[in-house]
Amino acid sequence: MAAGGVGIRCQVYRRPDGYPEGRHVTRTAACCESCGSPEPDEQLRPVYRIYLETDGEGRVIGERVLPDLERWCVPCRTLYPNRPADDSSQPGPGAP
Numbered sequence: 001m002a003a004g005g006v007g008i009r010c011q012v013y014r015r016p017d018g019y020p021e022g023r024h025v026t027r028t029a030a031c032c033e034s035c036g037s038p039e040p041d042e043q044l045r046p047v048y049r050i051y052l053e054t055d056g057e058g059r060v061i062g063e064r065v066l067p068d069l070e071r072w073c074v075p076c077r078t079l080y081p082n083r084p085a086d087d088s089s090q091p092g093p094g095a096p
């Protein structure tokens, strides 16, 4: 079984039914790259996703930080392991 990776991508923003045609939406729709939920830009923070590595019996034996920067909403940053991109206290992925 593959670890993590639910594969949900940011969904295309759709206008609700009845939205006036031709009216331009100025605000860029942003969504969380973890759950795909549309969120205000200020709620999203750049993080590196962390995959927990487990042995055959489900015990956590280590963690792997993915090199790709993602933007997550508050609930995802609370629920899932991640490393804030602006966390300078620890060496990032690929650092010596």
Ligand SMILES: [Zn+2]
Pocket: 032, 033, 034, 035, 036, 037, 072, 073, 074, 075, 076
């Ligand atoms: Zn989210």
